[in-house]
Amino acid sequence: MSVLVIALGLSFFCWSVLAGTQRNWTAFWEYRNLFLKGWLSTLQLAGMSLIVSSIFGILAALALRSVILPVRHLALFYVELIRGLPFLVLILLLFYGPAEVTRNVERFTFGVFILSFFSGAYIAEMVRAGIESISSSQWESARAIGLSKWQTYRFVVFPQAIRQILPPLAGQFASLIKDSSLLSVIGVAEFTQSAQQAFSATYSGLESFLPLGVGYLILTLPVLFLSRYLQNLLRYEH
Amino acid sequence: MNTDGLQIRCQGVSKVFGDQPVLKDVSFEVRVPHVLALIGPSGGGKSTLLRVLGGLISPTTGTVAVNGQVLSKEESGLAPYRKRIGTVFQAYNLFPHLTALENVMLPLKEVHHFPDAEDRANATLSRFRLSDHMGKRPAELSGGQRQRVAIARALAIDPAFLLMDEPTSALDPEMTAEVLEVISSLRSEGRPLVLVTHAMGFARSIADHVLFIGEGRIIESAPSTEFFSAPKAPEAAQFLEKILRY
Incomplete structure (x- = not known):
């Protein structure tokens, strides 16, 4: 019964919002x-950033475990600095700092870099936690059978750590897709900027920003379901 | 294979973890045809000495020579040395994400580059009556089967000698018996073995020589028959009396 009431209430709300007399859905259609x-640009931006940020993350995680002290401190500085800054602030700092100096920076490439730089710090922590979940007896066994350090990572540590890393990594990918919307403030031609352009041309806010929300959900929901699926898989497969 | 037995010489070996001395100026020289047993109370330094002999850790001071070869203090020198030794730990030896066969094959293929890695792994596992379990992961094997796979992995590379650190202490009595049986069979094929164990009856039956270790020192070094019938050091006599009472 309560479900029915909620459903009816929601439908009425949606109907009144979506089909209000001032709504102008042709504006959206015009700018489809x-x-x-x-x-598509956001999809590409997020996809490329996922790859680049994974590389940043793995390198930073290895650097966090380095025996060379300056390397470890540098990695720690990177990770904590990024995690301590709002993404918007980081974008503005990098855009009006280093990027402004070089002037002719290509916006999309810069977007991929900055998103990867940001996301990489979080991925570094996930990878580090995954690596540290492998017990010391596994490292010792690997040493005892004569594996080199690199071989130990490749054959023993990463295959086991990846099971720990994948679920939060999928979640991070969803965050990355959402965070990419902030790149609109520096004029990267992505989804949010498209919606803003349509809005300023037509002055129809909901008709511009509702499709925007739906478009992001189409990207993030499958990723979040994947993350949940991987979590369950990890829980039962032992 | 090495049929001349095993010769070990330690001179002034000490090991400090943090500020905790675990081995204190250990010096001894032994030559055994088959089996050297390290026994003594827990925390006395047996496992640490075994890890030094296996090139897994470097002593803080002192030198170790095995079969005339002085062990390097550098990781770059220890790595090739370790490759020629088979080591079996107390438990959690195996890689949980790999099957029994893959566990045995990993060092054969990636470290020793045997072209017939799979056949060798197969043959070694069959020898330990593990043919039916080759496709299983460690979680699907019993504790005794896991240790047998670990021994197979150590043996498949045809090591110069074997090191075992309390290989049965995590097992129930029935499984202990099945693992000890496998270890006994190694003696008969003449491969030298250094064994840390709490199974005194087994040590007595299999070892040629015994090092009794306590508080980071060698308290007694004696041939097995002498040691078990009439230990000279009072600490060893006390230990044996306590452990063999029940």
Whole structure:
């Protein structure tokens, strides 16, 4: 019964919001190509950043475990600095700092870099936690059978750590997709910027920003389901 | 294979973990045809000495020579030395994400580059009556089967000698028996073995020589028959009396 009431209430709310007399859905239809272009651009931005940030993350995680003290401190500085800064502040700092000095920086490439730089710090912590979940007896066994350090990572540590890392990494990918929307403030041509362009051209806010929300959910929900699925898989497969 | 037995010489070996001395100026020289047993109370330094002999840790001071070869203090020198030794630990030896066969194959393939790695691994596992369990992961094996796989992995590379650190102390009596049986069979094939154990009856039956270790020192070094019938050091006599009483 309560479900029915909630469903009815929601439908009425949605109907009144979506079909209000001032709504102008033709504006969205008119700008559909702009939306699609932005959406695809965000997908590309997030996909490339996932790869680059994973590389940053793995390198930083290894650096965090380095026996060379300056390398370890540098990695720690990177990770804590990034984790302590809001993403928007980091974007503005890097854009009006180093990027402004070079002037002719390509926006999309810069977007991939900055998103990866940001996300890499979080991934570094996930990878580090995954590596540290491997018990010292595994390292000793690997040493005893004569594996080199690199071989130990490759054959013993990473295959086991990846089971710990994958669920939070999938979650991080969802965050990365969402965070990419902030790149619109420095003019990276992505999904949020498309919606803002459509909005300023038509002055129809909900008709621009509702498709924006739906578009992000289409990207993030499958990733979040994947993360949950991997978590369950990890729990039962022992 | 080495059929000349095993010769070990330690001179002034000490090991300090943090500010905790674990081995204190250990010096001895032994030559055994087959089996050297390290026995003594827990925390006395047996496992640490075994890890020094296996090149897994470097002593803080002193030198160790095995079969005339002085062990390097550098990781770069110890790594090739370790490759020629088979080591079996108390428990959690195996890699849980690999099957029994893959566990045995990993060092054969990646460290020793045997072209017939799979056949060798197969043959060694079959020898320990593990043919039916080759495709299983450690979690699907019993404790005794796991230790037998670990011994197979150590043996498959045809090591110069074997080191075992309390290989049965995590097992129940029935499984202990099945693992000890396997270890006995190694003696008959003549491969030297250094064994840390709490199983006194087994040590007595298998060892040629015994090092009794306590508080980081060698308290007694004697042939097995002498040691077990009439230990000279009072600490050893006390230990044996206590352990053999029940």
